[in-house]
Structures are given as C-alpha cells and as structure tokens.
Amino acid sequence: MNNTKIGLGLAAIGRPQYINLRQESDPDKSEFFYRSRAFDLLSFAYDQGIRHFDTAPSYGKGEEFLQQWYLNNPYKDLSLSTKWGYTYMANWDLGYSKPHEIKEHSLNKLRDQWSVSKSLLPALKTYQIHSATFESGVLKNKEVLQELHDIKKSTGLKIGLSASGIQQKDILEYASKKRVEGEILFESFQVTYNILESSTHEILKELISNGKAIIIKEALANGRIFGNADYDHYSELVIFMESLAKKYQVSLDAIGLRFVIDHLQPAIVLSGASNKRQLTQNLKALKFKLQPKELDQLKQYAVDCDFYWNERKNLKWY
C-alpha cells in the first residue's frame, strides 16, 4: 500500500448542474436540498477518515457550503484547498444556456475572491489558480504572482494551480520553475489523470520526487469509463474493469481510483462523489492493490491526448 489519500471535491455538490455524466439524477434540484446534502456528505466523509476537501468559488455554493460546515465543525486536522479565477454565472438557473463559469485571471479577481476564501483559514492549506493557462497570461502576470507570494508569506499557505487540457504538461513544466523574490512559488499541482489520460506521468513523477504535492482531479474521466452508451468506444476497457471489479469485490470507480494510486502515487486523489453511496464505493480503492500486470493492461487503454480533451470539451452540463 502507499500513502495516497482520497480527498473529496465539491464540484458536483455545490450546484445543480455539472459536466459529470450523472447516471442517477438528483431527487431534488433545490438549493435547500443541495445544502443539507453537502453538510451531510461532508460529515460522513470526515467520519470515514477524509481530511482533504477541495472547492472553488465557481462551484456554485460549494465554497460557501464548505465554509458553513467548517464553522460548525472546526476540526483541527482538516486540509482544505480552494481556487481563484473563475466565477459561477448560472445562479442556480436550471437549463442556463450560457457558460456556467467564466474565467478571469486578473489581480482584481484574485483580491476579490481571496477576501471571501480566506475565511476558510486556518483549515485552508492550499490556494490554487483555477485552470492556469498560457493564454490567460496569469503565469506571466507579475502583480498576480507577487500577490500570491505575499499571501503565502502572510498565511503559510501552499500556493498551487490546477491545469486542464492538452497543455497540462507544458504548464506544469513552466510553472514549477516560477520564482518570486528568488523563491519557488508553486508547491501544489492539481491535474487531470486517469486510465484514459496519463500523459503527464513523467513530469508528475519528477514533481513528486521534488517534494511537490500532487492532487489528482477527474480520476474517473467525468464518468466516461462507466459503460455509458454514448461512450461505447470504451466498452473493452469497461469489460476489463468489470473483471477486475469482480476479482477485488469492488465497483468500477474503485478500479479507476486505484489505477491512479498505483500508477502515480500522488499525495491526494479527489473523489467527485455526490452522495454517500458513491463515496463509500470510492473509498474501497484504499483497500486493495492492483497487480503490476493488471496495471500494465489498464495503461494500454490510454487514448490520444487531443482526442481525450476534445471529448472532454464537448461534455454537456446536466
């Protein structure tokens, strides 16, 4: 076994629509229902041993739910992470047809969102740029980088970033060398990594060996590896995962999560569970280990990076 921990991400918990494939639809789409389910799930997760929770201002009410839960449950051993740089636009409007989140990597946005997110301190341990890209210019914005450095100095937080898309590897390579006042700025990297897309393996291994914290997101490829009719090009993978699931007496999600744990050994792999049943099944990934041969077989199902991200881009908000 290794030291990877499972954390819980709030992307699917804080808003009524998200890109995950939603095999089971929510019984109630009201904010009231989501709020009480979030509190219940957060407490359940803590009782199951989860200490890391990841959120962002653009996850609808996800950050607010976490803040409120933390206020009533001020555990000393929590490790929270949040982000800045995206704003939630849909305002709980079901069927909202414009983009649900808008990116803005400006100094004003950082200051604005930090003024709210800092209420997660002292449990907040990691503060991340949400989906850093070269195009947004954020990695070259001296004022923004200086502000992040100042936040780090005044709070002791780890400064991190999340990355998505075909340029994940290049972003990690570039950002990991970034210095402010002679000091390396980024100590934590949140990256998409799963059976279908593991193209960052080499750089992530290098970052891990240099002591950086790696947090894995989208470990289940947003639900695309669950035998969905729209994704039947993954049916051979699903059949193989089913045979492993039978062998280890777990469900497919635990195989997907365990792949990440055994293949990469990151600090944290995020569960995207939206209910207790999913989370309970996800946590079974910590109870077994894949054989090297099984790991090698799973690796064969990786797809071309462009194909993966093109498919990801076309996911609908349900």
Ligand SMILES: NC(=O)c1ccc[n+]([C@@H]2O[C@H](COP(=O)([O-])OP(=O)(O)OC[C@H]3O[C@@H](n4cnc5c(N)ncnc54)[C@H](OP(=O)(O)O)[C@@H]3O)[C@@H](O)[C@H]2O)c1
């Ligand atoms: N740019 C960023 O910074 C960024 C982007 C994405 C995610 N994240 C972080 O990563 C976290 C996890 O990512 P994610 O949720 O987007 O992707 P994910 O983990 O790849 O997707 C979760 C998917 O797995 C399904 N699932 C989980 N457990 C299951 C089970 N036991 N049985 C059947 N289906 C199961 C969910 O089903 P349902 O659809 O039915 O719920 C959902 O479709 C987020 O909460 C967030 O904190 C960050």
